[in-house]
Each structure stands twice: as C-alpha cells, then as structure tokens.
Amino acid sequence: MSQSVSPKLSTPFLVTAQQADIIRAMRRRGVISRTDIAMMTGWSRAKITNEVGLLIDKNFIKEVGDGKSEGGRRPRLLSINNDLGFLVGVDIGATSVDLALADVCGHVFQRRSEAADVSNPPDVLLGRVSEVIHEMAQAQQIDPGKIYGIGVGVPGPVEFSRGTLVAPPLMPDWDNFSVRRYFEAAFPSAFVMVDNDVNIMALGEFYTSGKINPDNFIFVKIGTGIGAGIISNGKIHRGDTGCAGDIGHICVDKTGPVCRCGNKGCLESISGGRAIAERAMAAAMNNESPILARHMAENGGFLRAEDVGMAQREGDRVAAEIIQYSGKMIGEGLAGLVNFFNPSHIILGGGVTGLGNQFLANIRQSVLKRSTPLATRHLVIEYSRMGTEAGITGAISLLLEYLFYVSDDVP
Numbered sequence: 179m180s181q182s183v184s185p186k187l188s189t190p191f192l193v194t195a196q197q198a199d200i201i202r203a204m205r206r207r208g209v210i211s212r213t214d215i216a217m218m219t220g221w222s223r224a225k226i227t228n229e230v231g232l233l234i235d236k237n238f239i240k241e242v243g244d245g246k247s248e249g250g251r252r253p254r255l256l257s258i259n260n261d262l263g264f265l266v267g268v269d270i271g272a273t274s275v276d277l278a279l280a281d282v283c284g285h286v287f288q289r290r291s292e293a294a295d296v297s298n299p300p301d302v303l304l305g306r307v308s309e310v311i312h313e314m315a316q317a318q319q320i321d322p323g324k325i326y327g328i329g330v331g332v333p334g335p336v337e338f339s340r341g342t343l344v345a346p347p348l349m350p351d352w353d354n355f356s357v358r359r360y361f362e363a364a365f366p367s368a369f370v371m372v373d374n375d376v377n378i379m380a381l382g383e384f385y386t387s388g389k390i391n392p393d394n395f396i397f398v399k400i401g402t403g404i405g406a407g408i409i410s411n412g413k414i415h416r417g418d419t420g421c422a423g424d425i426g427h428i429c430v431d432k433t434g435p436v437c438r439c440g441n442k443g444c445l446e447s448i449s450g451g452r453a454i455a456e457r458a459m460a461a462a463m464n465n466e467s468p469i470l471a472r473h474m475a476e477n478g479g480f481l482r483a484e485d486v487g488m489a490q491r492e493g494d495r496v497a498a499e500i501i502q503y504s505g506k507m508i509g510e511g512l513a514g515l516v517n518f519f520n521p522s523h524i525i526l527g528g529g530v531t532g533l534g535n536q537f538l539a540n541i542r543q544s545v546l547k548r549s550t551p552l553a554t555r556h557l558v559i560e561y562s563r564m565g566t567e568a569g570i571t572g573a574i575s576l577l578l579e580y581l582f583y584v585s586d587d588v589p
C-alpha cells in the first residue's frame with residue numbers, strides 16, 4: 179500500500195485529473211494561455227475550451243489579461259483565482275514556530291515567528307498556534323471561515339496518511355498525537371496536512387517561484403540530526419509508511435560511536451551538529467586547540483557546530499580537520515544515495531550548513547570520489563538559498579499539492 183491521504187480530506191476544491199494538470203502547470207508557471215495548455219497536453223481545442231470553461235465557472239481560475247501575440251490575436255492569459263480563500267503554513271521547530279498567511283496561489287502576505295518549546299504537551303503549543311492564526315486573520319480582516327488549508331511541518335517522524343507523529347525523539351508527549359485532527363477541530367473550514375520538517379523543506383525548495391526546479395533531487399537537512407526529503411519525478415517520495423529519507427541512521431562506520439538509536443556508526447552520530455560540537459569540545463579540553471578552548475570559555479563551557487566553523491575561519495587546524503572529517507563522512511553516505519537514486523541536484527540545508535564553503539567542498543569531493551561517473555556527470559551539490567524560508571514555504575506548498583483535490587465524480 180502506498181501512502182494515500184485519508185478519505186476524509188475536506189478540501190472544497192474538487193477537480194478532474196485533467197483540470198488538476200492545468201492547475202499544476204499554473205502553479206509552476208504563474209500564468210498560462212490556452213495555447214500553452216495545448217502544447218503541454220496535446221488536447222484538442224474543443225477539449226481545452228471545455229475544461230478551462232468548467233474551471234472558470236467554478237471560480238477556481240480566471241482570465242488575467244493578454245499575453246504576447248505570436249502573429250494573430252493576443253492570447254488570453256489564465257491564472258488561479260487568488261480570491262478564493264486563504265491558507266496557513268505552520269513550521270514547528272525544536273525551539274520556535276514560524277507562521278505564514280497566504281492566498282490560494284501561495285503568495286504569503288503575513289508572517290509571524292514565536293519562541294516555542296516542543297517538549298511542551300501538544301495542546302499547549304498548538305493552542306498557542308491557533309491563537310496566533312486568529313490574531314493574524316484579524317489583523318488582515320479575514321474571516322477565519324475562509325481559511326481553507328493549514329499545512330504543518332513538525333520536527334519528528336509523521337505517519338502521513340493520519341497526520342500523526344510516531345515516537346518523535348524531541349517531543350515525547352506527542353507520540354501518536356494527531357496534529358491533523360487537532361486543527362480540523364479548531365478550524366472546521368480547513369483541510370489539514372502534516373509532514374516532517376525535511377519533506378516540507380524539500381517541497382519549499384521545489385515550489386520556489388522564479389527558478390527552474392529540478393524534477394529529481396534530494397534535500398538534505400544537516401542539523402543536530404540528519405535527514406533527507408526526496409523529490410522524484412516532480413513529486414515527494416514518502417515511501418510506504420512515510421519515513422523515506424531518514425538517512426541519519428545509515429551506517430557509515432561499523433566501529434563508530436553508539437547513536438541515540440542504539441546502533442553503532444550512524445551518519446548522524448558521526449557527522450551531525452552534535453557530533454561536530456562534541457568532537458570540538460573534546461579537543462578543547464585536551465588542549466589540542468587554543469582557539470576552540472577560547473570559544474568554549476567564552477560560551478560558558480560549551481561549543482556549537484557554528485563555533486567550530488568560526489574557529490576554522492580563524493585558521494584553527496583542529497577545527498578544519500573536524501569539518502573535513504564530517505564532510506567526508508556525509509559525502510560517503512550521500513554517494514550511496516546518488517548511485518541508488520541518480521538525482522540531478524543535492525541541496526543542503528539546516529544549521530550545520532553555516533559551516534561554510536570548506537564543508538561543502540569536502541562533501542562534494544567525497545560524493546564524487548564514491549559515485550559512478552555517469553551518476554555525477556551533471557550532479558549539482560549546493561547549499562539551499564532559502565535558509566529559514568524553506569520550512570514555511572514548504573508548509574504552504576504541501577497544501578498546494580492537495581488543495582485542488584482530484585475526484586473521479588467531478589464534472
């Protein structure tokens with residue numbers, strides 16, 4: 179069984195599969211003409227007139243002016259009707275929550291950010307999130323009944339079909355809690371989608387307007403832990419139970435340290451942010467690096483991954499070696515994915531990417547060394563340019579994937 183969405187998906191915008199194709203093209207290109215649709219689909223003129231007419235009658239799309247003439251009459255341009263209603267994106271991180279209010283085209287027009295602690299019970303944190311959504315709606319003079327979708331990213335494993343967290347290490351009180359059901363009760367007009375933070379970052383990267391999005395890429399988040407979101411043929415690949423991309427627990431060194439999962443030598447326990455910081459603290463305490471020791475003293479006896487990056491830029495040899503080793507091991511883990519999946523891009527995000535260009539160069543070198551020449555001929559490995567935006571853009575994008583819901587019995 180593949181991961182389908184619950185049958186109780188209550189999006190109000192039902193379309194046929196053909197109409198969904200038209201809307202998908204509009205999502206990626208903004209506006210399109212009937213001629214563009216003909217080129218993309220190969221459908222007859224009569225069929226296009228019919229499908230576009232039905233979408234206009236439903237008020238889902240509208241004509242928005244004229245395009246450039248290709249010799250004859252200027253073609254009418256079509257776009258999604260952005261007055262239909264509103265969407266909310268919620269990106270829950272370990273220590274903060276970001277929210278955005280957007281129209282149904284995905285244009286964000288209000289943002290909020292608050293400190294939050296996910297070790298709190300879910301109803302405390304989500305109660306506050308609901309309050310903030312009402313405040314945002316009020317500030318924009320929006321009727322909360324016009325909020326048609328709430329997309330939520332959470333920092334833990336999600337059983338996607340139920341919108342439920344399963345044994346999340348950072349949030350013990352949330353085990354088996356349905357984030358979807360919570361928001362469906364709080365906002366009855368909205369359909370609710372929930373996914374893990376890495377998948378929504380991958381979607382955010384995929385839907386960022388103004389750039390050509392690759393159809394086959396891997397988004398790798400390197401923070402305290404390491405995880406990947408996989409875009410395959412233009413769609414997110416979640417796997418059978420929704421946990422595809424949990425690459426942090428791939429074994430890269432059988433003799434490595436014991437990971438929090440109980441196994442030895444997981445990628446995360448060797449190259450994650452915590453591993454980098456711990457290695458640097460050990461070096462500082464063993465008097466191997468005066469620069470790291472100084473940073474540690476300044477921070478009150480503690481180092482973070484970004485301190486190691488700073489020490490490296492100050493010329494510290496030990497910091498450079500730690501970063502090089504971490505990059506090399508991440509590259510070895512990713513090389514396995516490159517050989518298996520053959521992506522055109524690997525996009526790296528998360529806090530540890532703040533380590534800078536040397537880290538990226540180490541990862542790249544190691545991937546190239548371990549992958550087959552054909553798989554890496556056009557492979558691009560780069561840092562995400564979205565920074566902290568990826569999560570919130572992705573939470574909205576998750577809704578856009580399902581907003582116009584395909585149903586067989588729709589005219």
Ligand SMILES: [Zn+2]
Pocket residue numbers: 426427437438439440441444446447
């Ligand atoms: Zn592990």
